[in-house]
Amino acid sequence: MLGKLMKYEWKATWKLLLPMNMLIIVMTFLACVTVQVDFFDSDNSMVIFSAMMILLTYIGSMFVVCIGTAIYLIYRFYTSTYGDQGYLLHTLPVDKHHIIIAKVAVSAAWIFISMMLVFMSVMFLFAEQGEFLVDITEAFESVIEYWGGSEVSGFVLIMTFIATVFHIFARVLKVTACVSLGQLSSDHKVIMSFAFYFAFYFVQRIFTMLYYVFIEILNHANESYRFSYFDNSWEGTLISSILYSVVFYLLTWYVMDKKLNLE
Amino acid sequence: MAPIVQCMGLTKTYGGKVALNQINLNLERGRIIGLLGPNGSGKTTLIKIINGLLNPTAGEIYINGQRPGIETKYRISYLPERTYLYAGMKVIEMVQYFQDFYPDFRMDRAYDMLNRLQIPPNERLKNLSKGTKEKVQLILVMSRDADLYILDEPIAGVDPASRDYILHTIVNNYNRNATILLSTHLISDVENILDEVIFIKYGNIILQAGAEQIRQNEHKSVDRFFREVFAC
Numbered sequence: 001m002l003g004k005l006m007k008y009e010w011k012a013t014w015k016l017l018l019p020m021n022m023l024i025i026v027m028t029f030l031a032c033v034t035v036q037v038d039f040f041d042s043d044n045s046m047v048i049f050s051a052m053m054i055l056l057t058y059i060g061s062m063f064v065v066c067i068g069t070a071i072y073l074i075y076r077f078y079t080s081t082y083g084d085q086g087y088l089l090h091t092l093p094v095d096k097h098h099i100i101i102a103k104v105a106v107s108a109a110w111i112f113i114s115m116m117l118v119f120m121s122v123m124f125l126f127a128e129q130g131e132f133l134v135d136i137t138e139a140f141e142s143v144i145e146y147w148g149g150s151e152v153s154g155f156v157l158i159m160t161f162i163a164t165v166f167h168i169f170a171r172v173l174k175v176t177a178c179v180s181l182g183q184l185s186s187d188h189k190v191i192m193s194f195a196f197y198f199a200f201y202f203v204q205r206i207f208t209m210l211y212y213v214f215i216e217i218l219n220h221a222n223e224s225y226r227f228s229y230f231d232n233s234w235e236g237t238l239i240s241s242i243l244y245s246v247v248f249y250l251l252t253w254y255v256m257d258k259k260l261n262l263e
Numbered sequence: 264m265a266p267i268v269q270c271m272g273l274t275k276t277y278g279g280k281v282a283l284n285q286i287n288l289n290l291e292r293g294r295i296i297g298l299l300g301p302n303g304s305g306k307t308t309l310i311k312i313i314n315g316l317l318n319p320t321a322g323e324i325y326i327n328g329q330r331p332g333i334e335t336k337y338r339i340s341y342l343p344e345r346t347y348l349y350a351g352m353k354v355i356e357m358v359q360y361f362q363d364f365y366p367d368f369r370m371d372r373a374y375d376m377l378n379r380l381q382i383p384p385n386e387r388l389k390n391l392s393k394g395t396k397e398k399v400q401l402i403l404v405m406s407r408d409a410d411l412y413i414l415d416e417p418i419a420g421v422d423p424a425s426r427d428y429i430l431h432t433i434v435n436n437y438n439r440n441a442t443i444l445l446s447t448h449l450i451s452d453v454e455n456i457l458d459e460v461i462f463i464k465y466g467n468i469i470l471q472a473g474a475e476q477i478r479q480n481e482h483k484s485v486d487r488f489f490r491e492v493f494a495c
Contacts (some may be wrong), residue, residue, distance in 0.1 A: 004363050015351060088347040091314050092364050093336040262316055 001094040005102035010065070016072060020065050021117055028121040031058040035125060041121050058125075062118055069114045073107045074175055082183050086262045096257045099248065104176060108168045115168075156234065163234040166241035173248035174200060180255035204244070265328055267292050267411050267442045268313060275308050275466075282308040282465040285322065287424060290442055292410070295434070295456055297441035297474070297485070298446040300463035301493050306446045307344075309463070310413055313444075314341050337366070340409035344416045346396050350389040354382060354399055361403050373406035376432060394421045398429070405432060412443045418452060426452050450486040461486055462492060 034051045042048055079085055081103070089099060178200065182193030268290035275283040283305045290296060300306050311317035312324060315331035326335040347356055354377065361368045377384055380398055388396060397420045405414065417433065418426045426449075434456050437443055447453055460477065462470040469492070474485050481488050 001364070007359065008363075011356075012349060012351070084345040085347050085349060087341075087343040087345050088314070090316055091336055091339070091341050093333050094364070095333060258318060260316060260318075262311070 002098040002102060005094060005098055006106060009106040011104050013073070013076060013106060013110060017114075019070060020068060021113060023061050024065055024114075024117045024121055026178055027058045028124055030054050031125050060195060062121070065114055065120060073110060073172075073177065077103055077107070077171075077176060078179050081256070082179070082189075082262065086260075090256075090260060090262070096253060100176065100252055101254065104169065104172050104249075107167070107172045111163065111168050111172065159238065160234045163238040163241065166245065167237055168245040170241040170248065172225075173245050173252065177248040177251040177255075180252045183255060183261070190205045200248075208240075264290055266290055267327060267443075269325045269326075270309075270322065273309075273312065274321040275305075275312065275317065275322055281436070281466050283312075283319070286466075286468055288461070288471065289305050290411075290444065292442055293440050294458045295369055295443045295445065297453060297457040297460040298444055298463065298487055299450060299460055299485075301488075304463045304467040306463055307415065308466075309329055310341075310444070310446060313411075313413060314339060320368045338410040340365075340404045340407040340412045342404040342412075342414045342417055343400055346400065346417070348388045348396055348400060351387065353385055353387050354391075355384040357388065357399065357403065358384070358406075363407070364408055367408040369406050369408060373402055376377075376402040376406065380428070382471045390470070394425070395404050397421055398425070401429060401432065405437065408438050408441075410438070412437055413440060414443065415444075416448070417445065418447065430456055434476055450489050451484070454485045457485065462489065464493065 030056060034054045042051075080089060081099075174197070178193045178196040180195045182189045182191075185192040266289040268288070270286050270288040273283055273286040273288070274281070286309070298306050298309070299373065308317065311404055313326060313331065315336060324331060328492050329335050349360075352360070353423050358370065358373050358377075361373070362370055374384070377399075380402070382391075382395060382399060382402075388399065391399065397417075401414075404414070410494050412433075414433065418429050421429055433443065433445075445457070446451060454474065457474040459471070459473050461468060477488055483491075
């Protein structure tokens, strides 16, 4: 049944999200042509104006696709799970875990696709002619260095990729948990969902702070060995993402299984 | 055979408000049962609990001898008051959806009913009127060979001319060993097909009796009797 749920989740989302992602490809092509041909050197002010408009539209489309994808997926989760369509979804002979997994996996996949397309698009736009692969490698190295990797290796690259995937899952599950917990309110479901989101944000910040304090205390107490931080590394991202994913998954499941109350 | 639905001390409270108050109820197989009561009487709460959409606060409920869960959802065909169809899908895709998830779904029966009601299978649901969507929903629900059909206001949204056909569809398309639990305000329209009625008020079952028994004992229709019992 999980496969069937995922199939219908794809079918329900691709009609809007595929064209949105295609927009990135089209706008990247137009922006690349504009930059490579160097219309900005033209004497014709209309050509320069058009080139500027294309680049502005390109930047705007990136924002629209990223934010639009997120908003649509949240709306889709809310309406299909706790709206009228929930009456169909929750009376299907399927496990609640399968419902959550199908929705989260498809949402995470779309966010990953959008992120990769935007990343590749920016690379294409700023890569010098014929040096796309060189530039993209350098970009990956920059990302890994930003996340605290001291040296770039195949292992670090794979682990960074895995950490990114788990990070996306944790973010999606955070939203599903907030939307689900918001349903516990009888009158202010949307406001409560936002309230839970900000509450979780602060709790996560506090946990991060406590983690730093804990490491400092350990180092202070133990002079023979120095513990290091996970800060800005794939390790920290991976571990925290897995922990948060488990917590947010359980919260979503609890509301869906024990506290479901459709309008 | 054991009743299709057994409730023992079934209670549901929302905060301090009691929606169902220690209900003891058995629904026998092969009956068409009207669940009748005014707004806020607990009909929808009871229906949601049977469908596994709500957990009871106390008491026990068994459907086919099992607590509400995946197995019972295989056996219940539920028509909610809400329109739960995916607006972007075509009628034919919705039929395929039911076929995919319910092993007891009869595709030939669905297409036959769509044909009779002249609903184009390739039409998108968002292009259909509210009444037609409700007909599609009813067709999907009645195309299953379930043990228990739960129909919440199945004729409320359709025009009077179509009501007879809808009721005819219900009566002629359900498994004879199955039970239909029908919740409606339009008692006079459904009275003739009911075997049994349940009156529910403030979360309590105040009457469970045969429809014919009421007519004989009270010398009035179920509709008239209902109006007297629930008179404001």
